[in-house]
Amino acid sequence: MLDEIVQGRRDTKAAKRLLTRLMKKQGMAHKRIITDKLPSYGTAKREVMPRVDHWSHKGLNNRAENSHVPLRKRERMMQGFRSSGGLQRFTSAFSAVRNLLVPPNSHQSALATHLHRLQAMAAWKAAAGVLA
Secondary structure: OOOOOOOOOOOHHHHHHHHHHHHHHHOOOOOEEEOOOOHHHHHHHHHHOOOOEEEOOOOOOHHHHHHOHHHHHHHHHOOOOOOHHHHHHHHHHHHHHHHHHOOOOOOOOHHHHHHHHHHHHHHHHHHHHHHO
């Protein structure tokens, strides 16, 4: 998951905010971006990243949509949030932790998955020990 931004609207201003935030976070120029068919993404992309290809075909965004499923499950368990600020703070932390702890979605053996989880927990404990 690259980023999740909580916004009240899905207009061009919000799309520009998302794209600039993603560019800053990634720190590199991309060859293409894939979004859903919302027209404001095309407008924002022309202003923020004019040299980047923009794909918005129906099936191309499935990877991005499926990466948000764990967040949606967690959000349902918490029965919503009281404010958009609280939701944004949660998603920022949740995305980073989930990317660390959950193994990549590929056909791996049980041993490889187990080793990935052991390494992730060791990294988590090291980070928690430094912060605590």
